[in-house]
Amino acid sequence: xxxxxxxxxxxxxxxxxxxxxxxxxxxxxxxxxxxxxxxxxxxxxxxxxxxxxxxxxxxxxxxxxxxxxxxxxxxxxxxxxxxxxxxxxxxxxxxxxxxxxxxxxxxxxxxxxxxxxxxxxxxxxxxxxxxxxxxxxxxxxxxxxxxxxxxxxxxxxxxxxxxxxxxxxxxxxxxxxxxxxxxxxxxxxxxxxxxxxxxxxxxxxxxxxxxxxxxxxxxxxxxxxxxxxxxxxxxxxxxxxxxxxxxxxxxxxxxxxxxxxxxxxxxxxxxxxxxxxxxxxxxxxxxxxxxxxxxxxxxxxxxxxxxxxxxxxxxx
Amino acid sequence: xxxxxxxxxxxxxxxxxxxxxxxxxxxxxxxxxxxxxxxxxxxxxxxxxxxxxxxxxxxxxxxxxxxxxxxxxxxxxxxxxxxxxxxxxxxxxxxxxxxxxxxxxxxxxxxxxxxxxxxxxxxxxxxxxxxxxxxxxxxxxxxxxxxxxxxxxxxxxxxxxxxxxxxxxxxxxxxxxxxxxxxxxxxxxxxxxxxxxxxxxxxxxxxxxxxxxxxxxxxxxxxxxxxxxxxxxxxxxxxxxxxxxxxxxxxxxxxxxxxxxxxxxxxxxxxxxxxxxxxxxxxxxxxxxxxxxxxxxxxxxxxxxxxxxxxxxxxx
Numbered sequence: 001x002x003x004x005x006x007x008x009x010x011x012x013x014x015x016x017x018x019x020x021x022x023x024x025x026x027x028x029x030x031x032x033x034x035x036x037x038x039x040x041x042x043x044x045x046x047x048x049x050x051x052x053x054x055x056x057x058x059x060x061x062x063x064x065x066x067x068x069x070x071x072x073x074x075x076x077x078x079x080x081x082x083x084x085x086x087x088x089x090x091x092x093x094x095x096x097x098x099x100x101x102x103x104x105x106x107x108x109x110x111x112x113x114x115x116x117x118x119x120x121x122x123x124x125x126x127x128x129x130x131x132x133x134x135x136x137x138x139x140x141x142x143x144x145x146x147x148x149x150x151x152x153x154x155x156x157x158x159x160x161x162x163x164x165x166x167x168x169x170x171x172x173x174x175x176x177x178x179x180x181x182x183x184x185x186x187x188x189x190x191x192x193x194x195x196x197x198x199x200x201x202x203x204x205x206x207x208x209x210x211x212x213x214x215x216x217x218x219x220x221x222x223x224x225x226x227x228x229x230x231x232x233x234x235x236x237x238x239x240x241x242x243x244x245x246x247x248x249x250x251x252x253x254x255x256x257x258x259x260x261x262x263x264x265x266x267x268x269x270x271x272x273x274x275x276x277x278x279x280x281x282x283x284x285x286x287x288x289x290x291x292x293x294x295x296x297x298x299x300x301x302x303x304x305x306x307x308x309x310x311x312x313x314x315x316x
Numbered sequence: 317x318x319x320x321x322x323x324x325x326x327x328x329x330x331x332x333x334x335x336x337x338x339x340x341x342x343x344x345x346x347x348x349x350x351x352x353x354x355x356x357x358x359x360x361x362x363x364x365x366x367x368x369x370x371x372x373x374x375x376x377x378x379x380x381x382x383x384x385x386x387x388x389x390x391x392x393x394x395x396x397x398x399x400x401x402x403x404x405x406x407x408x409x410x411x412x413x414x415x416x417x418x419x420x421x422x423x424x425x426x427x428x429x430x431x432x433x434x435x436x437x438x439x440x441x442x443x444x445x446x447x448x449x450x451x452x453x454x455x456x457x458x459x460x461x462x463x464x465x466x467x468x469x470x471x472x473x474x475x476x477x478x479x480x481x482x483x484x485x486x487x488x489x490x491x492x493x494x495x496x497x498x499x500x501x502x503x504x505x506x507x508x509x510x511x512x513x514x515x516x517x518x519x520x521x522x523x524x525x526x527x528x529x530x531x532x533x534x535x536x537x538x539x540x541x542x543x544x545x546x547x548x549x550x551x552x553x554x555x556x557x558x559x560x561x562x563x564x565x566x567x568x569x570x571x572x573x574x575x576x577x578x579x580x581x582x583x584x585x586x587x588x589x590x591x592x593x594x595x596x597x598x599x600x601x602x603x604x605x606x607x608x609x610x611x612x613x614x615x616x617x618x619x620x621x622x623x624x625x626x627x628x629x630x631x632x
Contacts, residue, residue: 103513197419200556221537224554233551233628238540240516312549313629 017059017082018261020128020154021048021254022147023137024117025062025086026094029110030246030289033102037244040290041072042096044137044160047247048254050294051281052135053079054302055258059128061085061147063120065093075295084125089116104242124150133261135253136180138162141172148179156181156266158257159211160249166193178210181266184253186217199224200231213271217249225275227268234275237283237309244289248282251294255281280306333375333398334577336444336470337364337570338463339453340433341378341402342410345426346562346605349418353560356606357388358412360453360476363563364570366610367597368451369395370618371574375444377401377463379436381409391611400441405432420558440466449577451569452496454478457488464495472497472582474573475527476565482509494526497582500569502533515540516547529587533565541591543584550591553599553625560605564598567610571597596622 028042045062052058059082066088076083094117097110122143134154136144138161148157159180165173166189173193177183183206187199196202203214203226214226220242222235256278263270280302287293344358361378368374375398382404392399410433413426438459450470452460454477464473475496481489482505489509493499499522503515512518519530519542530542536558538551572594579586596618603609 198556198558200554218537221534222549222551231554231628233538233554235538235549235551238516238547238549240514242514312547 015057017128017131018056019052019058019133019135019257020061020085020124020131020151021045021052021058021135021137021257022061022085022122022124022144023048023135023139023160023250024094025060025064025068026096026117027068028246028290029095029097030244031097031099032104032244033100035243035289037289039095041075042247042290043094044139044247044250046072046076046291047250047285048135048137048257049076049081050079050291051251051254051278051285052258052261053081054255054281054297054299055277056133056261057082058254058258059083059085059125059131061122061124061128063087063089063094063116065089065091065116068093075291078295079291082127085123085128087120087123089119091116093117098246100245104245107245122147132156133257134158135257136160136176137250137253138165141165141169141176144176145172145179148176156257156260158182158184158253160184160253161189163189163192174209177206180211182213182215182271183209183211184215184217184249186219186249190214190216200226203231215275217252219245219248222279223252223275225271229268232268232272232275234272234279235313237279237305238312239283239287242286245286246289248286251285252278252282255279276306276309277302280309331373333444333447334372335368335374335449335451335573336377336401336440336447336467337361337368337374337451337453337573338377338401338438338440338460339364339451339455339566340410341376341380341384342412342433343384344562344606345411345413346560347413347415348420348560349416351559351605353605355411357391358562358606359410360455360563360566362388362392362607363566363601364451364453364573365392365397366395366607367567367570367594367601368574368577369397370571370597370613370615371593372449372577373398374570374574375399375401375441375447377438377440377444379403379405379410379432381405381407381432384409391607394611395607398443401439401444403436403439405435407432409433414562416561420561423561438463448472449573450474451573452476452492453566453569454481457481457485457492460492461488461495464492472573472576474498474500474569476500476569477505479505479508490525493522496527498529498531498587499525499527500531500533500565502535502565506530506532516542531591533568535561535564538595539568539591541587545584548584548588548591550588550595551629553595553621553628555599555603558602561602562605564602567601568594568598570594592622592625593618596625 023045024043026043092115194205225232259274259277339361340359342359408431541548575593576590
């Protein structure tokens with residue numbers, strides 16, 4: 001499973017990794033107006049890998065400390081996630097604590113302890129290097145570039161980022177943006193990075209940086225895909241109750257890439273369909289804390305909601 | 317045209333009124349970060365009637381003062397709006413002045429002068445009373461009830477309202493909600509009226525009040541139609557530049573009802589299609605101040621954008 005826990009050379013018994021996901025793995029303490037959950041499994045790689053696992057063989061690249069609970073490693077296994085790329089380093093696992101305000105529409109961070117994540121250097125196991133699909137979840141752009149130096153021409157690379165890197169590592173960020181197929185970011189980040197308030201103008205500016213596709217995430221209002229030729233609007237699946245929006249963007253991204261990998265295609269049509277699956281998986285994800293809903297989720301449930309979702313968007 | 321200006325009995329030379337719209341007519345002074353427009357044509361009835369006029373014969377019910385510029389009456393005529401229901405009363409026209417903050421996402425009211433609108437009592441000309449479609453735009457619920465007492469069983473009644481009436485006339489508002497086919501309101505109003513933060517829960521509560529359809533407007537994020545059986549999501553048409561969002565909701569409502577009247581149907585499928593047209597007309601409307609964009613708009617332009625819009629929403 002990982003360097004420090006394995007005594008013998010790895011003998012992979014997984015199917016080949018179709019999708020490699022590089023991101024954070026952490027323990028989250030989350031407070032909402034009604035619940036407090038302490039040290040539950042979180043991190044972009046956890047959410048994205050779990051979401052993708054419904055559709056394809058996914059391999060995780062990340063780092064945890066020696067305090068990382070075994071039950072979470074077992075949970076990854078339960079999802080069928082290949083964890084050969086998950087390093088276990090001496091020290092404590094990345095820890096984040098946040099509070100959601102009333103109505104869950106704003107959250108604030110209480111504590112961020114990088115711990116072993118501070119010295120994370122992503123190394124892809126050989127079997128991941130030929131993966132056709134790659135998700136560079138939100139880590140430093142320099143590490144994302146380091147990952148790109150290890151892979152052999154994936155068909156589709158999705159990049160996520162955050163405000164912090166726009167502020168402190170813009171040059172590296174622009175470099176990595178220039179090397180990916182698709183960039184995903186939220187409304188605020190799109191405006192911040194381009195200086196354009198209009199999302200249409202922001203997306204045009206972002207397309208000039210290299211990616212063929214720009215996906216702007218609008219949370220409960222859905223997402224918009226911009227290509228050089230057109231625009232595709234995906235609403236969010238409407239929910240009665242949202243218990244925990246943490247990781248929704250990563251769940252969307254993982255579900256999207258998983259579905260895209262399953263299709264075996266990278267066409268615009270395939271991308272549009274895959275975005276629907278990203279939305280659906282994310283809508284399940286926020287129904288409970290951590291991976292609690294995803295771990296009970298089945299493919300038939302996903303397909304049922306996807307059919308309902310398509311009906312909601314179609315003119316009868 | 318109206319009581320005080322007409323010397324002889326009205327001889328209608330219009331086709332029969334299919335859609336009657338009752339609302340405000342006003343003069344607006346609007347300030348945006350880049351432009352100041354003084355005393356331009358505004359009011360819910362102006363926007364809604366202009367939008368509907370592309371699809372059906374619409375009749376306007378409202379009131380203006382003797383200061384109301386003739387060129388605006390001519391503009392209504394240019395749109396083919398029947399103004400037999402527009403009263404011209406001694407005094408000044410309703411005046412509103414507002415300022416949009418940077419990025420146009422928040423506006424504040426500077427001045428509201430009700431003027432002749434303070435004593436408005438909507439009276440429907442006989443030819444309007446048999447209209448099959450009726451829009452009760454945002455006026456006091458008591459006046460909306462007064463309008464309902466004059467009509468002969470329209471096939472479809474759309475009701476709009478605002479926060480003010482939820483606060484000061486809730487009982488009358490609930491009464492009129494109980495008599496209409498469809499209620500349209502924004503996210504905030506839906507939450508305020510029901511006490512439910514989740515739009516799905518709010519809509520369920522609103523459906524219990526009587527309407528068959530609830531349409532929750534989310535501005536640049538589109539709108540959601542709720543029925544007892546399901547949900548329909550309509551995104552907004554993405555624009556590079558928004559010059560003036562004033563009246564967008566009324567333009568949406570007028571375009572929607574106009575398109576519905578044109579279809580001759582009131583089925584859920586017809587409603588869904590008509591909502592797309594509402595979105596499209598509203599997207600044109602906000603491209604300029606007042607009715608400046610709508611007065612240059614043509615049906616082929618509308619259909620071209622509608623086709624593009626459908627493509628944006630469909631999984632290829």
